[in-house]
Amino acid sequence: MLAGMVSALIPCQVHRIEAAEAYPGSYDVTVARNVREQREDARPAIRNPLPAIDEFDTVILASGIWNVRAPMIMTTFAESYDFTGKTVFPVTTHAMSGLGTTARDYGESCPGATVAEGLAVKGEEVREAGADIRSWLRSAGLLPAG
Template identity: 65%
Template sequence: MNEPNHSTARRRTILRAALLTPVTAMTVPHLAGCSPANDQPDRRKTSPSRAASVTARGKVLLAYFSRPGENYYYGDRTNLKVGNTEVMARKIRDLIGCDVYRIEPTDPYPESYGATVKRNVREQDADARPAIKGALPDLDEYGTVLLGSPIWNVRAPMIMTTFTEQLDFTGKTVVPFTTHAMSGMGTTARDYAASCRGATFADGLAVQGEEVDQANRDISAWLHRVGLRGS
């Protein structure tokens, strides 16, 4: 659910998307940001094709999944009218003026934090592909695709794989971003390398969910670093 944080750490984590691989399994399932204290990303290198920065060709599409409702908040719960990932997506859109596609499940996730945790665990265990509401975007006119999601139980929600597996990313640069508790980018490097056919990857950004409202400077610096925003 967006960004439950099982850690009390309050600092933002900016991680390089291509340096992260699976992490230790958790004894208790959590969501988005969604990780217990022993859940630390493995920083061994993976091998997706990488671009140092985004090549300036074609338009930019920002595709994201976000969940409002009851969320984890510094060891407690809070009710979010707008999910943390959507807050981050809006900040990116305002800075670079991209097209936006919101990934919405045909079967919406529950308002309850606990119920969403249980559903997410079932979907991960079954390697499920939750259905997406509405038509998918046509990537032909885009050179760059930003993929945004929370991190639930160490990885992006399974609906992100539903999305990426159905599209052809040949010749596109994929730029991931996540909101999280302490898992950073989680396993997105490995997962997107497997499901974004033909893509190259630029560095991603991970922001702690509870701190996304104050992340403007980090987001701006990251967009500049990957070549999506001028100085």
């Protein structure tokens, strides 16, 4: 939902990163899988990888925060491409972790990129976050003032 709100405000291509082995619908089972993937420093396979990101100078990496960090599939994605010279903006939904460790994690998995100030929105507040999203996009230089 948050990625859709961003894409409604700025011209951008949206690509949904999906695991080859889909995450379960059950919250508890998903949490257990996430804990296991983080503990094992796993790199879950991506079902629908992009062929390349060469055409982009700016990449917004949007995800939820699971256990203080982005899901491990986001690391799989980040490590799969050359981000040299690109600007990466972390965007997250969360319960209480804010951006968690995304800036650090993307700094490590996107060598050569500039990791810029991100946006964190509480999951239950996404629908009402339009003003915050517009403000962040303006401060990031992605949306003209006005």
